[in-house]
Amino acid sequence: MEALDERKAAILRAIVEQYVASAVPVGSATVTRTADLSVSAATVRNDMATLEREGFIAQPHTSAGRVPTDRGYRYYVDHLAGATLLAATERRRIAEFFTSATMAMDELLLQTSHLLARVSAHAAVVVGPQTEAVVVRGAQLVRLQPRVLLAVVILSNGSVEKQAVALAADASEQDVAIASARLAELLDGKRLAELRDVPTGPEDAAAALVRQSWDALQARRDPSHGEPLYVGGASHLAAEQEAFTGTTVSHLIELLEQHVVMASLLRELLGPGLTVRIGSENARADLQECSIVLAPYLVEGEPIGTVGVLGPTRMDYRKAQAAVTAISQQLGRQLSP
Amino acid sequence: MEALDERKAAILRAIVEQYVASAVPVGSATVTRTADLSVSAATVRNDMATLEREGFIAQPHTSAGRVPTDRGYRYYVDHLAGATLLAATERRRIAEFFTSATMAMDELLLQTSHLLARVSAHAAVVVGPQTEAVVVRGAQLVRLQPRVLLAVVILSNGSVEKQAVALAADASEQDVAIASARLAELLDGKRLAELRDVPTGPEDAAAALVRQSWDALQARRDPSHGEPLYVGGASHLAAEQEAFTGTTVSHLIELLEQHVVMASLLRELLGPGLTVRIGSENARADLQECSIVLAPYLVEGEPIGTVGVLGPTRMDYRKAQAAVTAISQQLGRQLSP
DNA sequence: GCTGGCACTCGATAGGCTTGAGTGCCAATG
DNA sequence: CATTGGCACTCAAGCCTATCGAGTGCCAGC
Numbered sequence A, B: 001m002e003a004l005d006e007r008k009a010a011i012l013r014a015i016v017e018q019y020v021a022s023a024v025p026v027g028s029a030t031v032t033r034t035a036d037l038s039v040s041a042a043t044v045r046n047d048m049a050t051l052e053r054e055g056f057i058a059q060p061h062t063s064a065g066r067v068p069t070d071r072g073y074r075y076y077v078d079h080l081a082g083a084t085l086l087a088a089t090e091r092r093r094i095a096e097f098f099t100s101a102t103m104a105m106d107e108l109l110l111q112t113s114h115l116l117a118r119v120s121a122h123a124a125v126v127v128g129p130q131t132e133a134v135v136v137r138g139a140q141l142v143r144l145q146p147r148v149l150l151a152v153v154i155l156s157n158g159s160v161e162k163q164a165v166a167l168a169a170d171a172s173e174q175d176v177a178i179a180s181a182r183l184a185e186l187l188d189g190k191r192l193a194e195l196r197d198v199p200t201g202p203e204d205a206a207a208a209l210v211r212q213s214w215d216a217l218q219a220r221r222d223p224s225h226g227e228p229l230y231v232g233g234a235s236h237l238a239a240e241q242e243a244f245t246g247t248t249v250s251h252l253i254e255l256l257e258q259h260v261v262m263a264s265l266l267r268e269l270l271g272p273g274l275t276v277r278i279g280s281e282n283a284r285a286d287l288q289e290c291s292i293v294l295a296p297y298l299v300e301g302e303p304i305g306t307v308g309v310l311g312p313t314r315m316d317y318r319k320a321q322a323a324v325t326a327i328s329q330q331l332g333r334q335l336s337p
Numbered sequence C: 001g002c003t004g005g006c007a008c009t010c011g012a013t014a015g016g017c018t019t020g021a022g023t024g025c026c027a028a029t030g
Numbered sequence D: 001c002a003t004t005g006g007c008a009c010t011c012a013a014g015c016c017t018a019t020c021g022a023g024t025g026c027c028a029g030c
Helices: A006-022 A028-034 A041-053 A070-080 A088-100 A105-120 A173-187 A205-220 A235-239 A249-257 A259-269 A317-335 B006-022 B028-034 B041-053 B070-080 B088-100 B105-120 B173-187 B205-220 B235-239 B249-257 B259-269 B317-335
Strands: A123-127 A136-145 A148-155 A160-166 A229-232 A275-278 A290-299 A302-312 B123-127 B136-145 B148-155 B160-166 B229-232 B275-278 B290-299 B302-312
Touching: A006 A028, A006 A041, A006 A070, A028 A041, A070 A275, A070 A317, A088 A105, A088 A317, A105 A123, A105 A229, A105 A302, A105 A317, A123 A259, A136 A173, A136 B136, A136 B148, A148 A173, A148 A205, A148 B136, A160 A205, A160 B160, A173 A205, A229 A259, A235 A249, A235 A302, A235 B235, A235 B249, A249 A259, A249 B235, A259 A290, A259 A302, A290 A317, A302 A317, B006 B028, B006 B041, B006 B070, B028 B041, B070 B275, B070 B317, B088 B105, B088 B317, B105 B123, B105 B229, B105 B302, B105 B317, B123 B259, B136 B173, B148 B173, B148 B205, B160 B205, B173 B205, B229 B259, B235 B249, B235 B302, B249 B259, B259 B290, B259 B302, B290 B317, B302 B317
Parallel strands: none
Antiparallel strands: A123 A229, A123 A302, A136 A148, A148 A160, A275 A290, A290 A302, B123 B229, B123 B302, B136 B148, B148 B160, B275 B290, B290 B302
């Protein structure tokens, strides 16, 4: 992609920002009024013709103004939307939230997704941390049904992993208690990532229960099981209804409710830093009119989860990027030991 | 409310069912075609004029067909929409879900809300059980931050209650461990409803921690803290957009995301059996165009939670009632010991 | 009490016209 | 040679009008 000269860049920027603000195709007159270019509308028109030829903007129909293409948004995001700070009130809101947030991990992440939705004015997602690095602080087996146990593992970050264990045979109350104690002893203080090798010990009835629970917990680590996902502010999508023609808001909200699908989508997209995916850059057909802005949050330099927003391609990328950046940093700091 | 004679009732029923199916005001000709009345359209017109005078139906404008009023829907629900069974495929889907559902309580309730949304084709809510009657199977204190502990209480139904405990003073790792063990001993085997009296014991550093955790857990029982609420199928609201004029879909979805508000709303509405709230029967201004169908689910004859659907007043009440009834019964059975 | 007939109403649809925002092109200009 | 004012052109949106038809209310007759 060739670089644009300064004036064309300024024109593109004006078109993007004006269109995002007004949702109406932008004409040359509006550009000269908005951007401080000190050239005439005719000159702007010539440049706009070039920009269109190069695929940065498009006309919905002859005799209408220009609208940014996905490529135009891409150039804007890459070259024109330099890092911005959020408004002071938003920054304060975020700071307040995180200083007063003393809830457990899952509640914290859910509330964070709502905060991000509020700040960015778009639907927001938060993917919970991989629990690999977290230390087990307690484990317990609870009977749910005659032949179903529930293995509960309490982690040092306050989150709780639960996994149903279907039993091959009946088990006495006593054996469950023994197995529960033994499992607790096995897991306590370990990191979940270490749970690779099969436990050994006396081969009695309780051992069978321990082994089955162990296997169930192992299976849970399979990524297809899905990381925990929290969604906030889906209502924003409904408010942006006019922005979607090819797909329905209803379908997008449905997509957000399919946590497994969303989680794997986000996992694929995630890069080392702030990532922006614009419209047709998304592989999925139902996201052709959507943009996703996401970033990992880091604890001790390691990415342990993701925050992001989902909105129409016609979104305020500066604000979205600023919001995602701010929240990811604050969340990472919050979770750092 | 006076009762309608048989023919007027049949006409009202035809109007409601036709309008629900087509979303178009229903005229006398359509009624004669749909309902098997063996009277002419003119006769139907006369009756429709009466029904309108009595407030069961209304004309959007002269020379249009009739639309049921909230009162018309109410009469339909009370007298004309006798109990129906769901379609066989839906019944099978529900049965399959519950026989194969071996997940923990919270996951089960979340999945149930999705199932209900699917079966009813409306947004669905499930309010989690009051945990009063459930027995504690384990308890533990985990340090989240230097001055914040997390009290984790595992319940016999597989759900986990978590409560952050803000400490008044620093606490050593050892004291936390002691307090954790003591708390576990105090709570184990008790029902949460029994946690009324303050624990007594040696007055050392650990005792202070136990007391603070105890108080925090007590505070949690305050209903304003909100029962757990699970929402599924909010996307259906977006699909029903045309049905809402006074309020926006966006706002309704936002409402569903405010779990505390929704939970208290549902608590107010809940009756001993199936409850239907139609349009203006709802106090809230933003629900004037919505109907809510809800029912408690029972364990050992006691209502322990709520399931319900939220949709436009123009909804298929028979289907909604059948779905809510079926799911509430199945869920109650599933949770019965 | 029911019915067929009939005049009437009024939203929806379609066509025709005007308006105006916006474009592309061009000749003139510094 | 980039810039500019001018100008002809295009085309969606808005508005008006006419037409259509679904649906009603009323009435006289059975």
